[in-house]
Amino acid sequence: MWAMMLQSRQGRAFLDPRTKMLLVITITSIVIGGGNGGAMNIIKPVLTAVPFLLFVVERKWKTAMTYVAVYIAAFSGELFLVPITRGFLNFIVVACCGMFSRFMPGIAMGSYLVSTTTVSEFMAAMERLGLPQKLTIPLSVMFRFFPTVGEEYSAIGDAMRMRGIHFGGGKPGKMLEYRMVPLMISCVKIGDELSAAALTRGLGASVKRTNICRIGFGVFDVLVMLICILGFCILIGNKCLG
Amino acid sequence: MIELKNVSFFYTGEQADAGVKDISLVFEEGKVVLLCGKSGCGKTTLTRLINGLIPHYYEGTLTGNVVVNGYLVADTALYKMAGIVGSVFQNPRSQFFNVDTDSELAFACENMGMPEEEVRRRMEYAVEELELGSLLGRSIFELSGGEKQKIACGSVSTLEPEVFVLDEPTSNLDMEGIALLKKVVAYWKANGKTVIIAEHRLNFLADLADRVIYLEDGKIAGDYDGVTFFGQQVSFYRDRGLRSPYLKDIWRQERYMPHLKDFCSLQGFYYSYGKPGSVLDIPKAEIPLGHVVAVVGKNGAGKTTLIRSICGLLKHDKGILGIRRKKLKARERLSICYMVMQDVNHQLFTESVLDEVLLSMGQKDQATAEWILDSLDLLEFKDMHPMSLSGGQKQRVAIASALTSDREIIVLDEPTSGLDFLHMQQVAEGIRTLQDKNRTIFIVTHDPEFIAACCTDILLMERGKLREQYPLDSEGMGKLKIFYGI
Numbered sequence: 100m101w102a103m104m105l106q107s108r109q110g111r112a113f114l115d116p117r118t119k120m121l122l123v124i125t126i127t128s129i130v131i132g133g134g135n136g137g138a139m140n141i142i143k144p145v146l147t148a149v150p151f152l153l154f155v156v157e158r159k160w161k162t163a164m165t166y167v168a169v170y171i172a173a174f175s176g177e178l179f180l181v182p183i184t185r186g187f188l189n190f191i192v193v194a195c196c197g198m199f200s201r202f203m204p205g206i207a208m209g210s211y212l213v214s215t216t217t218v219s220e221f222m223a224a225m226e227r228l229g230l231p232q233k234l235t236i237p238l239s240v241m242f243r244f245f246p247t248v249g250e251e252y253s254a255i256g257d258a259m260r261m262r263g264i265h266f267g268g269g270k271p272g273k274m275l276e277y278r279m280v281p282l283m284i285s286c287v288k289i290g291d292e293l294s295a296a297a298l299t300r301g302l303g304a305s306v307k308r309t310n311i312c313r314i315g316f317g318v319f320d321v322l323v324m325l326i327c328i329l330g331f332c333i334l335i336g337n338k339c340l341g
Numbered sequence: 342m343i344e345l346k347n348v349s350f351f352y353t354g355e356q357a358d359a360g361v362k363d364i365s366l367v368f369e370e371g372k373v374v375l376l377c378g379k380s381g382c383g384k385t386t387l388t389r390l391i392n393g394l395i396p397h398y399y400e401g402t403l404t405g406n407v408v409v410n411g412y413l414v415a416d417t418a419l420y421k422m423a424g425i426v427g428s429v430f431q432n433p434r435s436q437f438f439n440v441d442t443d444s445e446l447a448f449a450c451e452n453m454g455m456p457e458e459e460v461r462r463r464m465e466y467a468v469e470e471l472e473l474g475s476l477l478g479r480s481i482f483e484l485s486g487g488e489k490q491k492i493a494c495g496s497v498s499t500l501e502p503e504v505f506v507l508d509e510p511t512s513n514l515d516m517e518g519i520a521l522l523k524k525v526v527a528y529w530k531a532n533g534k535t536v537i538i539a540e541h542r543l544n545f546l547a548d549l550a551d552r553v554i555y556l557e558d559g560k561i562a563g564d565y566d567g568v569t570f571f572g573q574q575v576s577f578y579r580d581r582g583l584r585s586p587y588l589k590d591i592w593r594q595e596r597y598m599p600h601l602k603d604f605c606s607l608q609g610f611y612y613s614y615g616k617p618g619s620v621l622d623i624p625k626a627e628i629p630l631g632h633v634v635a636v637v638g639k640n641g642a643g644k645t646t647l648i649r650s651i652c653g654l655l656k657h658d659k660g661i662l663g664i665r666r667k668k669l670k671a672r673e674r675l676s677i678c679y680m681v682m683q684d685v686n687h688q689l690f691t692e693s694v695l696d697e698v699l700l701s702m703g704q705k706d707q708a709t710a711e712w713i714l715d716s717l718d719l720l721e722f723k724d725m726h727p728m729s730l731s732g733g734q735k736q737r738v739a740i741a742s743a744l745t746s747d748r749e750i751i752v753l754d755e756p757t758s759g760l761d762f763l764h765m766q767q768v769a770e771g772i773r774t775l776q777d778k779n780r781t782i783f784i785v786t787h788d789p790e791f792i793a794a795c796c797t798d799i800l801l802m803e804r805g806k807l808r809e810q811y812p813l814d815s816e817g818m819g820k821l822k823i824f825y826g827i
Binding site: 262299301306307311 | 392426438439441448454461496497652687746
């Protein structure tokens with residue numbers, strides 16, 4: 100009876116993990132470093148909209164809305180505030196808005212990749228790409244680690260707030276140290292225990308790993324990949340033409 | 342059969358006393374064996390010698406032989422050992438490689454490269470045998486502690502090993518979680534598996550363990566059959582620094598309860614994590630100032646949410662805490678409360694123990710700081726880096742900085758999980774010191790022995806609501822025992 104459940108659970112995700120990884124690479128390279136003008140004016144907004152659409156598909160309404168709001172704020176800041184400000188203020192506005200409008204899409208796409216892909220799917224994707232085990236294991240440990248680092252980071256933040264250590268407390272230099280030292284120590288400890296547990300469950304055996312999760316390309320994957328390829332063509336075209 | 346012959350092991354670069362010395366033991370098939378002793382007695386090391394993490398993962402010098410079912414552990418690769426010995430660990434946060442239950446159950450078999458149908462057959466079998474059906478398809482993060490340990494057991498039993506080793510599996514579990522784990526161990530025993538458990542909490546093994554090995558400083562200091570060991574007087578366990586296996590024997594330490602007319606009041610403590618249904622729903626409550634309040638209840642009853650709310654750590658928190666005619670909103674509470682977290686590694690920031698204590702003082706006063714360190718047996722470590730101390734010492738450093746912080750309300754989250762009797766007593770002593778300095782203390786705990794040692798009041802929570810509140814007098818103690826079913 101559980102067999103049925105186990106089978107049906109393994110239904111395919113909306114996008115293949117490989118497609119998501121390609122999207123992360125495409126969005127970061129084109130939106131951050133793509134330049135302006137010509138076809139870029141079309142492909143950049145399209146790529147910027149992709150994370151939003153994906154969040155909507157996954158029904159993560161709140162994330163989708165926050166993403167749109169911040170992006171619009173940054174973009175309109177660049178458009179309207181930059182021409183009317185001067186001096187230091189102008190510098191701040193340019194820096195903030197520029198950073199947000201360029202980095203947001205990449206970061207959003209990255210967080211979509213991490214939050215919608217299971218470690219097992221990620222491993223399957225890497226194996227299908229033909230990467231050797233020496234590379235897939237460390238990378239998937241890293242992938243497994245993102246949410247843990249986030250958890251630790253916020254717990255340490257709580258502890259700092261409670262002890263009254265915050266910006267404006269007089270020691271901005273110490274801030275980084277106070278946060279990073281406990282974070283690194285607990286991450287090392289968790290990493291150590293995680294490796295021990297994984298090894299006792301046979302990770303790293305010299306046989307070829309099986310993977311029971313189903314990954315594969317569908318219509319949407321093809322569509323997304325076409326957009327990515329198109330984006331890169333335009334990027335390369337632009338760079339070559341000057 | 343497992344055989345250890347003159348085995349000694351010393352870790353590289355760690356304190357010399359953490360290893361084991363000259364251990365010779367034979368474990369017969371189909372028995373449940375309990376390894377017990379104080380922290381640092383070597384029981385965890387012994388489990389690692391059996392599952393192969395020593396010498397294949399932890400570095401050190403090993404002499405003597407460990408043979409498990411005919412395999413010499415030192416010469417058998419870890420992935421081969423995986424099929425012979427299944428391992429369950431203490432910390433649920435760090436023993437799952439996957440973040441969803443299905444993949445975790447499949448993980449070990451996948452690593453062995455079994456064909457897909459075989460993996461599914463074995464998963465199905467484990468799900469049926471260990472009753473994991475309701476846990477399928479869930480995220481690891483949304484499971485309770487007991488459920489996580491069940492999945493951990495399931496994920497190692499898919500390889501159908503003959504031996505299981507469990508290293509302090511109940512540290513983070515409530516009574517219900519322990520009961521779940523106990524069922525699994527009983528099932529393994531009934532199926533002729535050998536189960537070796539290193540534990541501080543002995544209670545749940547009283548009718549399961551066939552044999553008990555007591556370790557002291559890395560050596561075997563006692564080898565009993567289960568019936569003899571669990572038939573002893575309380576003093577037997579006390580003398581050996583062990584937790585009492587019979588919770589009904591615990592007695593209440595007479596505590597001074599200041600009869601102040603002052604209360605701190607909680608008003609409108611409602612909270613929900615974005616989803617419908619509140620996890621915290623306390624319209625009004627009053628807590629006498631200067632008391633030590635144990636917050637008890639099942640996992641998921643809202644205990645942690647309550648103390649986070651008291652400390653002002655929740656976002657969009659509308660609750661008001663009244664204390665000495667002041668009405669404090671969440672943000673204002675951050676500066677009158679101090680929380681000693683479950684994982685103290687999160688809250689030690691500085692380079693020396695003394696700095697750590699001074700950091701939380703308004704007026705830096707070294708003499709007072711040293712006096713407080715002395716009262717917690719920490720003075721000799723004052724120049725050491727807090728992170729280089731042992732777990733129990735780190736926790737006392739956190740308690741010391743709570744003491745110096747001049748905060749009126751001190752909150753502790755599960756301060757005794759995984760502590761032996763002696764260290765539990767030390768924490769209780771620390772709490773009493775705090776109370777003597779007129780602090781009001783909230784403690785979230787699953788540990789009745791600890792509650793009896795230092796608490797004065799009980800707050801019982803159920804599904805986010807305050808179900809009952811009573812002083813821990815002799816009548817209250819009776820109620821508490823009923824709650825714990827002892």
